[in-house]
Amino acid sequence: MGGDKGPLVTIPAAVLAIKKSAQLHLILCGDETIIQEILIKHNVLEHSQLSIVPTTEVVAMDEKPSSALRSKKHSSMRKALDLVEQGKAQACVSAGNTGALFAMAHYVLKTLPSVERPALISSLPTHSEHQHVFMLDLGANVFCDSNILYQFGVMGSVMAEQVDGISAPRVALLNMGVEDIKGSDHIKLAATKLNDNPSVNYVGFIEGNDIFNNKADVIVCDGFVGNVALKTCEGVARLVYQKLKQVLSEHVFARLIGKILAPSLKKLFKPLNPDQYNGASLIGLRGIVIKSHGNASVSAFHTSILEAVREVERQVPEKIKMTLEQGLKERLE
Amino acid sequence: MGGDKGPLVTIPAAVLAIKKSAQLHLILCGDETIIQEILIKHNVLEHSQLSIVPTTEVVAMDEKPSSALRSKKHSSMRKALDLVEQGKAQACVSAGNTGALFAMAHYVLKTLPSVERPALISSLPTHSEHQHVFMLDLGANVFCDSNILYQFGVMGSVMAEQVDGISAPRVALLNMGVEDIKGSDHIKLAATKLNDNPSVNYVGFIEGNDIFNNKADVIVCDGFVGNVALKTCEGVARLVYQKLKQVLSEHVFARLIGKILAPSLKKLFKPLNPDQYNGASLIGLRGIVIKSHGNASVSAFHTSILEAVREVERQVPEKIKMTLEQGLKERLE
Numbered sequence: 001m002g003g004d005k006g007p008l009v010t011i012p013a014a015v016l017a018i019k020k021s022a023q024l025h026l027i028l029c030g031d032e033t034i035i036q037e038i039l040i041k042h043n044v045l046e047h048s049q050l051s052i053v054p055t056t057e058v059v060a061m062d063e064k065p066s067s068a069l070r071s072k073k074h075s076s077m078r079k080a081l082d083l084v085e086q087g088k089a090q091a092c093v094s095a096g097n098t099g100a101l102f103a104m105a106h107y108v109l110k111t112l113p114s115v116e117r118p119a120l121i122s123s124l125p126t127h128s129e130h131q132h133v134f135m136l137d138l139g140a141n142v143f144c145d146s147n148i149l150y151q152f153g154v155m156g157s158v159m160a161e162q163v164d165g166i167s168a169p170r171v172a173l174l175n176m177g178v179e180d181i182k183g184s185d186h187i188k189l190a191a192t193k194l195n196d197n198p199s200v201n202y203v204g205f206i207e208g209n210d211i212f213n214n215k216a217d218v219i220v221c222d223g224f225v226g227n228v229a230l231k232t233c234e235g236v237a238r239l240v241y242q243k244l245k246q247v248l249s250e251h252v253f254a255r256l257i258g259k260i261l262a263p264s265l266k267k268l269f270k271p272l273n274p275d276q277y278n279g280a281s282l283i284g285l286r287g288i289v290i291k292s293h294g295n296a297s298v299s300a301f302h303t304s305i306l307e308a309v310r311e312v313e314r315q316v317p318e319k320i321k322m323t324l325e326q327g328l329k330e331r332l333e
Numbered sequence: 334m335g336g337d338k339g340p341l342v343t344i345p346a347a348v349l350a351i352k353k354s355a356q357l358h359l360i361l362c363g364d365e366t367i368i369q370e371i372l373i374k375h376n377v378l379e380h381s382q383l384s385i386v387p388t389t390e391v392v393a394m395d396e397k398p399s400s401a402l403r404s405k406k407h408s409s410m411r412k413a414l415d416l417v418e419q420g421k422a423q424a425c426v427s428a429g430n431t432g433a434l435f436a437m438a439h440y441v442l443k444t445l446p447s448v449e450r451p452a453l454i455s456s457l458p459t460h461s462e463h464q465h466v467f468m469l470d471l472g473a474n475v476f477c478d479s480n481i482l483y484q485f486g487v488m489g490s491v492m493a494e495q496v497d498g499i500s501a502p503r504v505a506l507l508n509m510g511v512e513d514i515k516g517s518d519h520i521k522l523a524a525t526k527l528n529d530n531p532s533v534n535y536v537g538f539i540e541g542n543d544i545f546n547n548k549a550d551v552i553v554c555d556g557f558v559g560n561v562a563l564k565t566c567e568g569v570a571r572l573v574y575q576k577l578k579q580v581l582s583e584h585v586f587a588r589l590i591g592k593i594l595a596p597s598l599k600k601l602f603k604p605l606n607p608d609q610y611n612g613a614s615l616i617g618l619r620g621i622v623i624k625s626h627g628n629a630s631v632s633a634f635h636t637s638i639l640e641a642v643r644e645v646e647r648q649v650p651e652k653i654k655m656t657l658e659q660g661l662k663e664r665l666e
Contacts, residue, residue, distance in 0.1 A: 064514055099514075127575055139509050142517050176472050176560040181397055181432075184475050184557070208564025212572040221561070224517065227509035228558050229565045231541025236569040236605065239545040242460055244577070247597040264580040268573065 002096020013301035139227035146189035156218035335429020472560035479522035489551035570605035
């Protein structure tokens, strides 16, 4: 039921997903009447790949995570997570309140052994057309100490390896300089810990201007910094797009060319637009949770469902668990 | 002598500046022989608006701030700051090692009364052609508590008012959400303090995607976050520029139009390029210090000299002192 537009986006996206994949079964958690109404419009009220789990409550987009956790036990968000915890679903996809989803997922699914906090991870484009870079945490944790940053490095490395098939993914820590003396004590300590783990290909500090330069496959930072960096990307992309449109409209020939270029420009800015390029994963939990953007479109929410399928197929949580256990074992030996 | 290219950039920029302003007198601190050689090339060895203060040491770009502070008492950087402290110069402009400049300026000039830490402040473009937004701290302080963030808000407000002539500048705190519950405790406390000061027009939290949306005239954050956000801007701008060039080169007509558009595109990306749009100020000190980008061009370093002149004319440190004292007085009454 979550997200700014609720089932008006999530249900059509679910219908799209099952039509594209015969293996997929989706459990729709939410207000039964509303869901049925939308399914009728799409002529799929009775469909073997769809089932409805009726819920009576909704977590509001501005609700405090603590309040949602305490009082919304019958919400669609909570029910979806309960289904994952009970093994009745293999992943939960939500466009709802990020803070509440994070708090509930943490409480219901619990973190993997040796993971203190889950993290929000997503991918960003790079200068190389066929490569992107994973970045975490994007806002699940305001502050992260060196242990947590270290665990994020390991988790990100597993994501890049399993989901993207990159061998020995390059892991970097986002910092305000590349020299060893730069940054806070906990970042310096996290660098030492990542360096000491032979199963992680740690490549050092990276600065904001190098995020897109294909110098790393995984970039680690705390949730505050990651959130600001990600949203700043969006802001700059919008600024440039708007100014570019202005430049193109000022020249007669350019106006014409602007129309010819429109599809290429759209393709260029799309990855920097969260509505299209989202599907952040909440990793470090004993289950798969995908967070779609609050104002995701049908196509964007569909992308998030596909991301969930990919992580189920690649068994991401199990792989993170194994790598962390192995890393800890090697460090303790 | 500072910056990646040293006097090869700073001296020609100084020559340019005195040619453009008959009121300006510049004191060139550095290796006398090298400076004279460059001045001879520009036919200005003897010039009433120029004087040389010879120095024997140079702070390396990768030198530790603590080491520079301790052992580089005869460096060009230290000498320039000493001249400001002694009242022999009204401002110091440097393209040198940021950390060292920050540490030395802090030590030599001292902070204004009721300012705990100086901050690096600069301006970024917005969607409105004639407006920009001041952002601080951009990397002088890794971590800032609520008091420091509050003081930065006051200082930024004075900069926007005095340098840009904006009345009641809108001051916002950069956060990972706009709701009151978002962010760390020190950000929430800084919000309360800024709100309580009637001489500051505090407008609330702002997210990364709204930096350029003209929702604030001053954006406050800690140096780590500001540095990452600023550099991420540069990174995204470069990514978009490179991809745009690629799109333009793929179409025959677009290649042609690309040439016609080149000046407009250059103008569009220039403000997002630190080399052109730099001249960050170190504010909160008992003197004016302008930090030019390490790899600044002659034109960029010239811009920094002009920024110094502007701040001298507007008496920025005195105004910050007065506003902070007034703000404190009102809060104590």
